[in-house]
Amino acid sequence: MLEIKNLTIEVEGTEILKGINLTMQEGKVHAIMGPNGSGKSTLAKIIAGHPDYSATKGEILFKINNKMVNLLELAPEERAKEGVFLAFQYPVEIPGVSNTVFLRAAFNEICKHQGVEEMDPMDFDAYLREKMQRLHMDEKYIHRPVNVDFSGGEKKRNEILQMAILNPRLAILDETDSGLDVDSMRIVADGVNRLKSSHNAFLVITHYQRLLNYIVPDVVHILQNGQIVRTAGKELALEVEDKGYDWLT
Amino acid sequence: MMTTQDQKQKNTWQGLIAACESIYQYHRDQGPDWYAQDRQRAWNDVLSTEAPSPKNERWKYTNISPLFELPFVRAEKTGLPAGHDLRTGGTDGTDISVFLVNGVIVNIPPATNGLSIRRFSELSEEDYTRNIAPVLRPSTAFFENLNTALSADGLWIHIPQKTQIKPCIHICHIALPEEHPVIVSPRILLTAGPFAEADILMSFLSWEITTASFTNALTEVVLDRNARISLTVNQNEDQNRYHVNSLNVLQNRDSSFRHFSSVTGARLTRNELTTTLKEPGASADLKGIYLVQGEQHVDNHTEIRHIACRGTSNQLYKGILNDRGRAVFNGRVYVHPEAQQTNSYQLNKNLLMGEQCRVDTKPQLEIFADDVKCSHGATIGQLNQEEIFYLQARAIPKKQAVRMLARGFVEDIVNQIPCLSSGRKISETIGPVLSSMTYEKTPS
Numbered sequence: 001m002l003e004i005k006n007l008t009i010e011v012e013g014t015e016i017l018k019g020i021n022l023t024m025q026e027g028k029v030h031a032i033m034g035p036n037g038s039g040k041s042t043l044a045k046i047i048a049g050h051p052d053y054s055a056t057k058g059e060i061l062f063k064i065n066n067k068m069v070n071l072l073e074l075a076p077e078e079r080a081k082e083g084v085f086l087a088f089q090y091p092v093e094i095p096g097v098s099n100t101v102f103l104r105a106a107f108n109e110i111c112k113h114q115g116v117e118e119m120d121p122m123d124f125d126a127y128l129r130e131k132m133q134r135l136h137m138d139e140k141y142i143h144r145p146v147n148v149d150f151s152g153g154e155k156k157r158n159e160i161l162q163m164a165i166l167n168p169r170l171a172i173l174d175e176t177d178s179g180l181d182v183d184s185m186r187i188v189a190d191g192v193n194r195l196k197s198s199h200n201a202f203l204v205i206t207h208y209q210r211l212l213n214y215i216v217p218d219v220v221h222i223l224q225n226g227q228i229v230r231t232a233g234k235e236l237a238l239e240v241e242d243k244g245y246d247w248l249t
Numbered sequence: 250m251m252t253t254q255d256q257k258q259k260n261t262w263q264g265l266i267a268a269c270e271s272i273y274q275y276h277r278d279q280g281p282d283w284y285a286q287d288r289q290r291a292w293n294d295v296l297s298t299e300a301p302s303p304k305n306e307r308w309k310y311t312n313i314s315p316l317f318e319l320p321f322v323r324a325e326k327t328g329l330p331a332g333h334d335l336r337t338g339g340t341d342g343t344d345i346s347v348f349l350v351n352g353v354i355v356n357i358p359p360a361t362n363g364l365s366i367r368r369f370s371e372l373s374e375e376d377y378t379r380n381i382a383p384v385l386r387p388s389t390a391f392f393e394n395l396n397t398a399l400s401a402d403g404l405w406i407h408i409p410q411k412t413q414i415k416p417c418i419h420i421c422h423i424a425l426p427e428e429h430p431v432i433v434s435p436r437i438l439l440t441a442g443p444f445a446e447a448d449i450l451m452s453f454l455s456w457e458i459t460t461a462s463f464t465n466a467l468t469e470v471v472l473d474r475n476a477r478i479s480l481t482v483n484q485n486e487d488q489n490r491y492h493v494n495s496l497n498v499l500q501n502r503d504s505s506f507r508h509f510s511s512v513t514g515a516r517l518t519r520n521e522l523t524t525t526l527k528e529p530g531a532s533a534d535l536k537g538i539y540l541v542q543g544e545q546h547v548d549n550h551t552e553i554r555h556i557a558c559r560g561t562s563n564q565l566y567k568g569i570l571n572d573r574g575r576a577v578f579n580g581r582v583y584v585h586p587e588a589q590q591t592n593s594y595q596l597n598k599n600l601l602m603g604e605q606c607r608v609d610t611k612p613q614l615e616i617f618a619d620d621v622k623c624s625h626g627a628t629i630g631q632l633n634q635e636e637i638f639y640l641q642a643r644a645i646p647k648k649q650a651v652r653m654l655a656r657g658f659v660e661d662i663v664n665q666i667p668c669l670s671s672g673r674k675i676s677e678t679i680g681p682v683l684s685s686m687t688y689e690k691t692p693s
Contacts, residue, residue, distance in 0.1 A: 048642050051634060051692075080644035092639040096657025096664070105653065106643035113644070145661070162643060 001026050001201055002170060003068065007058035009042060009226075016042050018226040019058065024170075027198040031212055031237060032205045034223035035245050040205045041089055043223070044174040047203075048086035049076030062170065080106075081113040083169030083200075087159040087176050094146040099158070100128060102146045103165055110166060131164045135191050152179035160191040167195070172203045177211040189214030209241035222248055261317040262300045268321040269295070272399050272432065275323055280370035280402065283377040290387060291397035298391045310577040310609040311519055311548040316491045319461055324351035324431040327401075329423075330456050344419040344450070344670070351425055352433035352464075353401045363412050364447075369403030369436070381405070384440060384471045384499070390521070392493045396467040400436040406449075410442030410473070417448040417670050422466065424486055426459040437468040441476035441504075448668035449480045453494075453514070455487035463491045464515075470497070472504035474528070479507040481671040485678050486514040488543065498524035500531035502557075509666050510537035511675045512547050513682045523552040526560035526588075536666075537566040538659045540682045541574030541606070548577035555588040555618075564595040565662060569655055570606035571686045581613040582623060589618050595625040600632060600658055602688045632658075634692040651691050656683050 007020040017039045024030055034040050046053045047060055049071070061068040064082050071079050094102065108118040119127065128142065135157050147155050156176050163171055173192070177185055192202065192215050204215055212220075212234065220236040221228050222245065229248050230236065240248075273292050278285055300317065301308040327350050347366060348355045357366050372381065388394055408414055422435055441447065453464060464486060472478055486492055492515035498506050512518050524533045539547040553562045568576045578597040599608045612625035632654050640650035659679060666672035 050638055075647070076638060076641035077644050077646045077650075080642055086642050088639065088642075092633075092635050094636055094639070094654065094657055096659065096661035097653055102640075102643070102653070105645055105649070106640075109644040109646070145657070166643070 001063040003061040005059050005061065007043075007046070007060060008056050009046060009053055010056045011053070016226055017046075020226075020228060022221065022228065024201045024203065026201055028218045029196070029202045029204060029215060030219045030221065031217035032203065032221045032223050033207070033209075033237060033240055038223045039226040040223055041174055044086055044089075044172045044203070044205055047071065047172055048084060049074070049079050077109070080166075081110055085163055085166060085168030085171045087156075087163060087171065087173045089174040089178065091147050091155040091159055093148045095148050097146050098143050099146050100125070100142050103128060103162065106162070107165055128165065131161055134194070135161055135164070136187055137161060153181065153184045156180055156188060157184065160188050164191055164195060169200045170203070171195070171200065172205065174205045175207065176204075177206055177208065185211060186214060209237045212237045224249060261314065265317040265321070266296065269395065269399060269432065272321070272323045276399065276401055281372060281374060281377070283374060283381075284369050284403070287385075288398050288400070291394040294387075294389070294394040295391065295398055298389075298394065301391055307550070311517070311546065313491075313517070313519070316463060316517075319430040319463065321432045321463065322427075322429045324353070324427055324433055326425040326427055327351050327353035327355070329355055330425060344417050345414070346419040346421060347404060348421050348423060349404070349435050350423045351427070351431060352422070352435045354404055362414060363409045364414050364418070365405075365407040365409070367405050369405060372405065380407070380440070381438070385438065385469065388497075390495065392465055392521070393467050393495045393497075396434045396436055396465050396495065399432055399434040399465075400467075401434070403436040403438060405438045405440070408441045408445040408447045408476075408478075411444045412442070412446070414445075414447040417450050417668050420449065420451045422451070422453045422464070424453070424455040424459050424462065424464065424490065426457050427462070428460065430460055431462045433462065433464045435464075435466045437466075439468065439470045439478070441470075441472050441478050443473045444475045445473070446477045447479075448671060449478065450668065450671040450674060451480065451482045452674070453482075453484045453486050453492065455485075455490070455514070458487045459489055461489045461491075464493070466492075466494045468494070468496045470506070471499045472501060472506060472531075474502040475504060476501075477505040479509075479667045479671075481509040481666055481668060481675065482511065483675055483678055484510070484512045484514050484518060488514070488516050488545070490515045492518045493521070494519070495521045496523070498522075498533070500524060500526050500528070500533065502528035503530040505532050505534075507534045507667055508536065509662075509671070509675070510549070511663075511679065512537070512539040513678060516544065517546045519548045519550065521550045523554065524562075525554040525556060526562070527556050529557045530559045531557070532561040533563070535562070535564045536662050538662065538679070539566075539568040539576055540659070540679060540686065541568060541576055542571040542682075542686050544573055546575045548579075550579045552581045553583065553593065555582070555584045555591045555593065557585075558587065558589045558591070560588060561592045562594070566597045567599070567659055567662060568608070569600045569602060569658065569686070570608060571603040571688065572606065574603060574606045576608045578608075578610040578627070579613065580611075580625070582615070582625070584616040584618050584621055584623065586617040589620045591618060591621040591623070593621070593623040597627045599627075599629045600655065601629060602631070602655070602686070602690050604690055631690065631692055637692065647691070651688050652683060655686070655688065659683075
């Protein structure tokens with residue numbers, strides 16, 4: 001469903017990603033690990049369409065209606081409507097816009113795109129409350145402005161809530177585990193595992209192996225200096241945990 | 250030396266004075282003697298005051314002189330328009346509502362709960378001496394004196410001591426179209442006794458698009474000790490009008506004044522807000538938003554006078570500018586040598602969303618006490634690209650994302666209006682304005 005081919009990104013003359021190749025199938029969880037500055041977040045952001053990054057070479061092909069379409073040619077909101085979701089490493093605070101208004105606007109955009117009737121506020125409220133309960137989120141977050149005065153852990157949970165509401169086909173989790181205690185990590189992982197199906201795929205970006213105890217990957221990639229230096233099964237994560245990254249190059 | 254421009258200004262100024270003179274003469278002898286004397290004093294002051302001009306520091310960024318060229322006459326349409334019921338423009342139909350049409354009071358709601366609402370013209374010499382004279386101070390400001398001299402009548406609202414007035418008191422100014430330009434001079438005095446509490450909404454609305462006209466409003470507020478008043482002003486007049494709103498507040502011991510100003514209307518707006526924290530422990534919370542588009546110009550001048558100790562003032566003004574809109578914020582905070590332990594905070598934030606709009610923002614702190622906490626700040630910028638991207642990444646199209654964020658920028662403080670029905674009214678007013686703005690400049 002996703003095929004990244006020779007993806008190369010330059011920022012101010014420096015190559016951040018140097019010809020990334022990555023293929024993902026439906027129903028699979030891929031993990032990307034790597035040291036700081038290896039290009040993990042850049043990869044996540046360019047898939048979602050962040051305006052700071054543009055590819056100098058390569059393409060990101062994504063299956064839309066059984067055709068492979070280059071995501072680089074779509075606006076960020078078009079990608080989201082087609083089922084691409086990025087859980088942000090640093091979720092953005094939006095004063096003055098309540099969580100429920102924001103979530104319903106997002107949800108209804110996707111309904112509209114799929115030709116499904118929009119959900120009215122009452123029904124949406126019930127739908128939202130149910131999802132929040134599963135993530136052990138307090139009801140007070142329904143009407144609070146998006147991410148404003150949320151703790152680090154609550155912000156990450158709010159990202160997973162958005163994912164649960166929007167039900168994407170490709171979810172990219174950008175260091176969702178950073179800043180989470182063990183209990184919150186379990187809840188977040190549980191949220192991901194519930195959503196997993198044979199129709200969607202997850203790309204989990206992380207520094208540490210511990211999240212992968214809860215979200216078990218099918219494939220692990222090591223990204224170093226803008227290149228994927230190794231790809232293997234879940235045991236690779238344990239090996240990295242044990243030996244660090246230096247031995248790989 | 251007098252330049253040609255000075256001469257031109259002087260001529261138009263004399264034209265304005267001549268036009269106003271006949272309005273003044275018309276009202277001069279209406280009502281009780283004390284009011285006639287007050288008008289006369291004010292008119293004499295108008296004649297001896299220099300016209301506001303960009304040469305004066307207080308008027309440096311706001312050119313008011315086009316106003317002087319309008320051939321003003323007295324407003325004649327002073328009744329509620331056909332099809333208007335007294336609830337229109339109110340908050341939820343249950344308010345205590347007073348309507349003024351083209352500056353003239355058209356109704357006085359029945360007295361409830363000790364609340365007193367009266368016309369100046371009905372007040373006897375004794376009422377005046379006991380209740381009005383001690384609190385009404387002669388002004389030195391040009392537009393305040395012009396209001397007093399030309400006012401048809403005044404409105405006095407008094408909230409007696411230890412009384413909590415519910416629901417909200419709504420003062421609704423309606424502008425009606427006239428054939429010629431008119432000056433409208435509504436004059437309000439609001440007094441709150443010790444421990445009195447009330448929420449007030451003041452609206453300025455146009456019934457239809459009017460001829461180029463001028464609303465010159467004056468509101469004076471006097472809070473006795475421990476009185477708590479919230480005053481929300483919703484100015485949404487049509488784009489042909491000039492609007493000057495002078496608001497003077499006097500705060501006694503431990504009183505609380507919470508003000509919210511929303512400006513979406515008029516071609517040119519000048520809000521002059523002065524509050525004097527005369528006795529210890531008073532607090533003033535002043536918030537404002539302005540949504541500026543087309544050729545609109547909005548100027549907020551605030552002056553907080555900390556005269557006594559332990560006073561608190563908090564100012565937050567936020568504006569969104571589009572097209573060729575202009576905004577001015579001038580916030581002066583004065584802290585008297587005796588006003589120790591003053592806390593004063595001031596912030597002005599602007600979103601510039603038009604290629605040709607402009608903001609002039611100027612804090613002015615004059616602090617003569619040493620044990621005080623005062624801060625001020627101003628920002629002028631665009632929407633944050635990360636915020637826009639965040640919404641886009643959630644399937645919200647960029648255009649809609651920009652609108653949501655702009656709305657959030659102001660809604661953030663609209664949500665803090667203490668009176669819920671007033672807050673709702675502001676939200677209803679700004680909604681369509683926010684939707685109609687162009688937002689031509691957004692981060693790419």
